[in-house]
Amino acid sequence: MSAQRARIAEAMLGMPGAFTAEDLHRRVIEVTPGIGLATVYRALAAMQESGAIATVGDRHGSTLLARCERHDHHHHLVCTECGSVVGIDCPLGDAALISAERAGHLVTRHEITLYGLCAICRARADGDA
Amino acid sequence: MSAQRARIAEAMLGMPGAFTAEDLHRRVIEVTPGIGLATVYRALAAMQESGAIATVGDRHGSTLLARCERHDHHHHLVCTECGSVVGIDCPLGDAALISAERAGHLVTRHEITLYGLCAICRARADGDA
């Protein structure tokens, strides 16, 4: 593994929640100037391949990513306020399976993402109100 | 409503399944040359606003859209082979709700999309095998 990938991985582990490629690049070059944005994109592609990170939405056209503790199949609960992300088990509900069956559709993949406010941001919102 | 919007809506109704803005533009100008791509994008934005269409994925970086019969909250079952789309009811499964509750997260929005093969494409795949 190259030195750059190692630094990018470290920076990625330090990200608090959802982040874009540019967010991560900014953090990386604070510690190690000179690393290029293209290298960050390349590292991100590898991480996504391995399941170390996943797409959890988008922000103004940029892909939002987040670190995954689990590398097996799971989904995400994303705070739209602070970007914190929690991995969740999330088998398809019965209604979905029944609809698919009725249509004769063979489901090979599904995407589920939940958005809202995490406990902390929810408390803060209540306090402000 | 402008003449252009009417033509774009007609063309949209004739789309067989999932389509991109350019797919639709191509169809529109077959019937009515001169209508600009920007106008198609503007019409699509309005349709999405009204619930007449919805995003159902992406194809090589372009947003995939599909017509909705229902304008209320629902989700989609998309054939990755032919692009056919079926609307489905799809309340969150218990597992998802329990995960959110345990995390103290207030869920305000969720996205669910199922991908796979429709009945027709499935039959064709079996025949080929």
Added chain:
DNA sequence: CACTAAGTGAGAAAGATTCTCATATTGGGA
């Protein structure tokens, strides 16, 4: 008919991601 708000077309612009290419590094095997 007159007026205003909204829509239009063409192209420029914006922005994210990928590609190119010359150079540099890596890690394994001799």
Added chain:
DNA sequence: TCCCAATATGAGAATCTTTCTCACTTAGTG
């Protein structure tokens, strides 16, 4: 340790989708 093929890197160009600008035309209301 030295060599080499494979892979990674950095800088910027290129690509490509979507949005914006602006001068001009409609739609719709009264």
